[in-house]
Amino acid sequence: MMSKVFAYLDHIFRMVRPRRLLYMAIDGVAPRAKMNQQRSRRFRSALEAEKLKAEAAAKGEPEAEGEPFDSNCITPGTPFMQRLSAHLKFYVQKKQTEDPLWQKATVILSGHEVRGEGEHKIMEHIRWARGEPGWDSNQTHCLYGLDADLIMLALVTHEPHFCLLREVVKFGAGSNSGQPSRETLTNPTDDGFLLLHVGLLREYLDAEFKSIAPDLPFRYDCERVVDDFVLLSMLVGEYLFPNNHIPPTDCPYKTDTFLFLQSGNDFLPPLPTLDIGEGALNVLFSTYRELLPTLGGYVSGDDGGGTFNPQRLEKILDVMGEMEAKVLSDRAGDAAANEERQQRKASGGRGVGGGGGGGKPPGSAPKDDRFKKAMAALANGAGVDDAVAAAKLKPDEPLQATTPKEHSDGIEHDPTMMSAAKREMFEEGGAGVEGWKEMYYREKLGLKVGQPPPLAELRQAYFEGLSWVLQYYYRGVASWTWFYPFHYAPMASDLAKGLGALTAQFAYGVPFRPFEQLLAVQPPQSAALLPEPFRWLMSAPHSPLAPFFPAELKVDFEGKRNDWEGVVLLPFLDEDLLKSCINSVPLSKLTDGQGTCWGFPKSNTTV
């Protein structure tokens, strides 16, 4: 794996040939706002690994010896990261001494021990470098990374010559199959690379919005439009099954009724009715275009980057809120049509293959699977009865398309947010958006019937979230400890009410130490990544942290296509409790190597 890393770096370097600077940033300890997302991703990946293992055992494949590679070890503070850092340092020194290409550029390696996420450490460096005397404003920058929000970060720098480097992403056929941002690449260097010119994007935006300049009562400024673009894009999410509100059958988790959206940023959930797949971005920007002349100024704050003007945002959100009814009833219509289609398909395919599932061609995979399972069971020396049980086709098994409640794998799915009962609301005489909203809050926030949703808290938290994220993008971390304390966003119309009057204050706080972060984000299955004295905190039933490591996960799943995209509904960790638990372990119990990882983060290493 390290050889892959090195070969990959070689490839990128030889392709780009930077003249002045190479900045390599490994993720360090992230702000608290990000940790909730990291935590849910890691819990999920642990679950997945278990599921894969069980599947392999069912197929009768022999288990390989040794420990499997746990992708959760790609977290600051683990022994793996320490080794990787050492290897990288060595690699850089080696290249610098023997490769003339490398001798031209300054190389900075910001390791996992330096606090902050990789891409934000890069931003921090650019901000710092720009403040230095002798900064050449015509420099060209290239940022390598896979995440979609790097586009935002590159825009935020306002540098005229900025491009993003990434692998070629093939878009699937059909309108609903956008590729995930982190797809599996078996041999990454074989695939082509793409450069995305952010400078050109700036010109596109300029060209697009310049036409409204004569209507504006204030001066047109391309840079402010770019800032507004970044701010508005943050509100939009991705609803991965826009037309199919039924979860896939092979989901390993106990599912719940929650609506899931992939957010426009990693720190806040997106607004529930703004889905990129339904054209929300287009709607949002045409709304912006129409409204801008009446707003009295740009949405991004007049006080400079990293602020926004809530009164003006409120006006835009008001309009988006008015569209909620249409978006929801469209969704209801889509879901109904889709169910009907699947029903037809399923009843047609049933005679051939014994009832598969919606997406698969009739009669292929499910039967084969069962046959394989049976053979595997036999090969493993199980009784014939077991094999028959594994292979048994249940003739009375309900089809997933018609009744999402019961699946062949025995996982129970509750009705989704667009189930038949809820669709009725959008028919004539139904409760409409108000009814749906009430249902949304009740189900998402676990309220009792008749209990009013905590709209004021939601609004305040979301407002703080927007301020925090903007500051994070433009100026750096506003608070290491702040986080959005809900799993879901308010509806656009509720967010808009009175948004203009809110203010946000942040306490800077202290970043987590690496082991604190490890404890805060790792699932119990990866406890081995922590130093031995801390492990019991995760697994022991008498641990004070036990309530935060539930045995059963709730995963929100509606609209989810890929396994890393669901939201695991974990309880939010209590930071003070966690820190006091960590501090209760005497430092003397740590070995030397662990001790070095214990302290507060160091500054960057310049090689």
Add this chain to the structure above:
Amino acid sequence: MGVPKFFRWISERYPLLNHSCDSGSVPIIDNLYLDMNGVIHNCSHGAGTDVNTRMTEDEVRRRVWMDRGKPFRGARPFSKSCFLEEIPQDPSCLVVDRPSRLTFGYHPPQNHPEHR
């Protein structure tokens, strides 16, 4: 991570943004920033996805030096300590490298195919 579809959306709305690097037409770049976690994630795919393959550290280390077993012709002395600490395994590297490690001072890189 951001919205996966955002990249697609923006590429379709503004079609000239992307340009392929295969033609060798990479513009001159002053500063290159690498989000290393992207690299690591790419490279760890395949190590973790198949439950029945195991990549041990030793195997990895061996492959690093088999793949790229380029000897340390131009190594300056300061990298010696790293070299010895990190990679004690591969004897062929040690043998080839000995002359340059034993003398101090700068050794210009040899005329190596990689550098042309």
